[in-house]
Amino acid sequence: MRRIFEVAGVLLMVWGAGGLIHEWAGWFHAWGVVHKLGWFEGYEVYANIVLAVAGLVLVVASERAGGAGRAGHGDADAQRTDRAGDAGGTGGTGGTGGTGVR
Template sequence: MKKILEVAGFVLFVSGGSGLIHEVTGWMPKFFGFLQLLPFLRGHAIYTNIVLAVAGIALMASADRFRRV
């Protein structure tokens, strides 16, 4: 369970970070373009990417609460 949470948190963090860099600078390609599939998030890309990055960090931090089975 711990490793699954760490991997999911890392994927969310990389997705949010790369999307944020892409929206601000236009330099880095978006790694995961699944946000384009949700029509209600199209005008709020910067905020969505910030939330994804913070959620990824929180998920990785919460993975330490689980013990290895």
């Protein structure tokens, strides 16, 4: 599901950027979506900016919700386990300084 939101976000960014280039330079006639609709007559630049920003927000939100959030929790759990292992392992080493050598 995350991949679908990423692809949709990238498409929105490309359409928004292509629309801006179309409005400012006259290129990318096929990439612009807003100028084909007609609803945004006179507001094409603003609509393309909103489209590109919405795509960026969608990509960032899907990255945070999917990958980074889970990895962050896993790292915190691993750190807790390491700390618990260090505390228990250094006490029974017989004075070796926590190296684990007996």
